[in-house]
Amino acid sequence: MKSITINGSKRESVGKKSTKALRNAGQVPCVLYGGGQEPLHFAAEEIAFQNLVYTPDVHTVEIKLEGDKTFNAVLQDIQFHPVTDAILHMDFYEIFEDSEITMEIPIHTEGIPRGVKNGGVLRYNLRRLRVKGLPGDLPDYIVADVAKLKIGEKLYVTAVESDQYKIQHPDNTVICQVRTSRNIVALDEEEEDEGEEVAADDVPATEVDEAENKE
Template sequence: MKSITINGSQRESVGKKATKALRNAGQVPCVIYGGDKSLHFSAPELAFSKLVYTPNAHTVVIALDNGESYNAVMQDIQFHPVTDRIIHVDFYQIFENKEITMEIPVKTIGSSKGVMNGGNLRMPYRKLRVKAIPSKLPDFIEIDITPLKIGSKFYITELENEDYKFLHPENTVVCQVRRSRLAVVDEEEEGEEEGAEGTEGAAEGSEAPAADAAQE
């Protein structure tokens, strides 16, 4: 996974006055959790642009002016309700041999046959929760939607691998192609549907004589 470096300064004062002064100076107060003790620091608001305003997931290297650096992931971010400026960020320190949980973005490749026939691609999850050691975390989860026909579903179990674990139920549908009013069912899909209906009809027909015999 790609990493972004944020240069900051450790802060000693954490009261309301000191925090307000930092924000007025264009600095964002931050906290790092997960280590031996919590660490308070600040960094320029512009330093967070590549971390916050992007669809991709990143780890962070926090480099302080005292020469210390920490590997972390962003845990929480707060925005001003009116100006939408960043007013506080929480980080969680990560260690190479310790598993962490992150939300990883989902990206699709290919062209779905069902979508080309007028179906609608639905993606309930734009991000998936993944657990792994930092070096095994992917930049994104890739799904090839080419085989998806109208009515097809792509389950999270089809994404299983040895590098990381998904923290979702096995029946989670990551994406699916649903029929729309303008959808056109091709011959192959129609044949599959008719075959399924024929099987059901045969099953219903085989039950009928037994019912008539019971009446006699």
Template sequence: MKSITINGSQRESVGKKATKALRNAGQVPCVIYGGDKPLHFSSPELAFSKLVYTASAHTVVIALDNGVEYSAIMQDIQFHPVTDKIIHIDFYQIFDNKEITMEIPVHTVGSSKGVMNGGNLRMPFRKLRVKAIPSKLPDFVEIDISSLKIGSKLYITEIGNEDYKFVHPDNTVVCQVRRSRLAVVDADDDEEEEDGAEEAAETAQE
């Protein structure tokens, strides 16, 4: 996974007056959790643009002016309700040998037969929660939709990876192709939908 370096200054004063003064100076108050104790620092708001205003996932190297660096991930961010300016960010410190959980973007590859026949591709999740050690975290989760026909569903258990695991129930639907009014349904699509209906009926009788 790609990493972004953010240069900052460690904060000694963390009261309301000091925090307000930082924001007035164009700085964003931040906290790093996960270590021995919370560490407070600040950085210019522009330093976070590549981290915040992107659909990609990144780890962060926070380089403080005292020469110390911390590897972390962004955990929470707060925006001003009127101006949308960043007013606070929480980070969580990460370690090479310790698993972390992070939301990773989903990318689709391939052409779905069901979509080409007029079906609608539905993706409930644009990001999936992935658990792994930092070096194994992917930049994105790739999903091949080539086999999806009208009525097909792709479950999270079908996109497993040895390097990481998903923090979602096994019955989570990652994407599906739903019938639309203009869809052209092939014979094998009909058979698949009928098989699914029969399975559902059998399950209900049990």
């Protein structure tokens, strides 16, 4: 998994007045938990978090503080201003190479479902999977091959199991499925489509149906 470096400085004062002054100066107050120590308060420029916050990808974070050691961590919580969407506060949790962590990893679908070629619609039930593993073993994203899905078929989390991580969802959790639509055509499921292929991620899909996760 990719890592982002954040350069910051320790906070000597954590009161409301100090916090307001930091935000006015374009900095974000942060807290680092874990590691068997007291929470560590620090601050960093808001622009330093852009590649961490405003992206669908997940990253580990290398926090470098002036006059202190470097900490490896993951983003645990973030608070935004309700009107401006400016970052108000961030919580991080320290991680270690030999300790497992739980993270939500994005899913990238691969291939064109057979059912979509026949006029069906690919519906996504999950865009991310919650997995547990060692930081060095967690991928940037999880690939789900949907090419063989016919109309009415579903892809379950068991299809993307790996020795590198443990999926924290029940085995009957659905990642995606091909549903019927009004544009179904009478084609042999085994017939190859001579048209231009489009990645499954580009196939129009209806909104996520959370109820399907309970099936």
